[in-house]
């Protein structure tokens with residue numbers, strides 16, 4: 001077995017072991033366990049939604065050496081920027097920022113206009129690529145693990161979200177510590193621990209991204225229906241999670 005294949009195999013085994021250990025652990029202990037078992041740089045990407053705020057709370061209150069970063073796309077809601085400030089104030093820790101490549105944004109706006117993402121799915125994905133995906137690649141450069149706030153019941157596309165997987169293409173362990181939590185459980189966690197949260201959630205914005213691409217969800221709509229709503233559910237992802245894990249457990253195998 002080549003050294004690269006051996007490394008991939010070890011990481012896949014580690015992902016499986018972390019999954020087994022996490023079954024009976026609450027959020028903070030899942031993160032403590034991940035930090036203890038994984039060597040190297042661990043990156044947590046936050047967009048300041050309730051899930052990400054719960055994870056941020058756990059990382060900061062446990063004093064974990066995990067790099068917390070957000071993508072300042074240039075199109076965020078003022079309320080999102082406020083919760084960023086408030087979170088840093090509450091925990092006394094910095095949330096790092098990655099901005100899009102200036103030349104990339106200038107070329108995009110030159111070609112598609114300042115809000116060209118409304119024109120077509122391709123134009124929208126091009127904007128997400130420049131403002132989110134390319135910064136994500138930089139955020140994860142040299143990292144051994146990536147933590148996200150994905151939950152399996154957020155959408156049909158996320159139903160197969162595992163607790164932990166190994167991404168061989170990127171040679172990354174990806175951990176979704178809230179994969180088996182319901183939204184109500186996340187909200188209860190936020191309330192119990194008085195975690196700062198985005199006030200837009202109280203106005204029906206269940207999933208919050210860039211301001212021009214997010215609206216409040218109407219009664220009966222799914223959680224992510226307010227994201228790129230004009231595409232009529234054609235695609236409710238921005239490309240950040242377009243990975244293809246080599247190994248996936250059955251969905252919802254943990255008890256809530």
Ligand code: SF4
Pocket residue numbers: 073075117124125127128129131132209210212213238
């Ligand atoms: S969510 Fe909208 S504004 Fe933000 S990067 Fe994607 S297309 Fe661009």
